[in-house]
Amino acid sequence: MTTTKNLILNNINKRSKINDQSKNKKQTLFQCCFGAKQLKKITNKKNKNNKSKKKNASLSKHYENIEENIQLYLLSSQLEADKGKKTLVLDLDETLVHSSFDPIGNADFTVQVTIGNENHQVYVKKRPNADFFLQRLGNLYEIIIFTASDPRYANQVIDRIDTSNIVKARLFRDDCVQHFSFFVKDLSLLGRDLKSTIIVDNSPVSYLFHKENAIPIKTWIDDPNDDELLKCFQLLERILPLQNVIHALSSLQK
Incomplete structure (x- = not known):
């Protein structure tokens, strides 16, 4: 009886380890391709205060270098066709598309990603109205x-959703600033006037340093009736003729 019980327990433990390994592998793949966007909320006030007192050395270095060397900006000068235009910074995952390693029955397309020696298929679904949103705002x-x-993942997806070459520049994880455990998109590193720069992102962490420049958008997974991009487009149309986007966003998003 004891032997049988031990065998059962051993089998359960083995299955548990296999499941854990599979889960860890999927999490590793997810972070490798899609980045760590959803982060734990800091609710402990003491921790919050302690963290706020610490200086991030890499951030200080970024700002010092920017003052000394303009070449450290992430973007080059605006193209002639875009001279005078406001800059619209768009997030990709859960803002314009949803991607999954698990099969999506109605996926718009798939991309192949090589991680290590393994090839992985990623299923991608475009958010409703994504094509309209990009085409209209590109002008x-x-x-x-x-x-x-x-x-390795993002370039393939952008190639598929931007067949008209509307996107003028692409920035990735390495272009983010790591602030504690967060990947932050620091708009001051772009080399653009912040009064003319807007970011649309589903993750508040992404615009942690420039909340006043942000248009928050709901995370999209699979809702076919989602109309967030249409609402966002209407807001961006209203902002377009206004001189200062920070003032405009403050008043229009109340």
């Missing part, structure tokens, strides 16, 4: 896609 704004994802 009005300088469009930048800034994602915390790996370029």
Whole structure:
């Protein structure tokens, strides 16, 4: 009886280890491709205060270098066709598309990602109205896609959703500033006037340093009736003729 019980327990433990390994592998793949966007909320006030007192050496270095060397900006000068346009920084995952390693029955397309020696298929679904959103705004704004994802994955997705070359620049995880455990998209490193720069992102962490420049958008997974991009487009149309986007966003998003 004891032997049988031990065998059963051993089998359960083995299955548990296999499941854990599979889960860890999927988490590793997810972070490698899509980045760590969803982060734990800091609710402990003491921790919050302690963290706020610490200086991030890499951030200080960034700002010092920017003052000394303009070449450290992430973007080059605006193209002639975009001169004078406001800059619109768009997130990718859960803002314009949803991607999954698990099969999606109605996926718009798939991309192949090689991690280590293994090839992985990623299923990608475009958010409702994504094509309209990009096409219309491409004529009005300088469009930048800034994602915390790996370029091996993100470049392929952008190629598929931007067949008209509307996107003028692509920025990835390595272009983010690591602030504690967060990947932050620091708009001051772009080399653009912040009064003319807007970021659209589903993750508040992404615009932690420039909340006043942000248009928050709901995370999208699979809702076919989602109309967030249409609402966002209407807001961006209203902002377009206004001189200072920070003042405009403050008044229009109340």
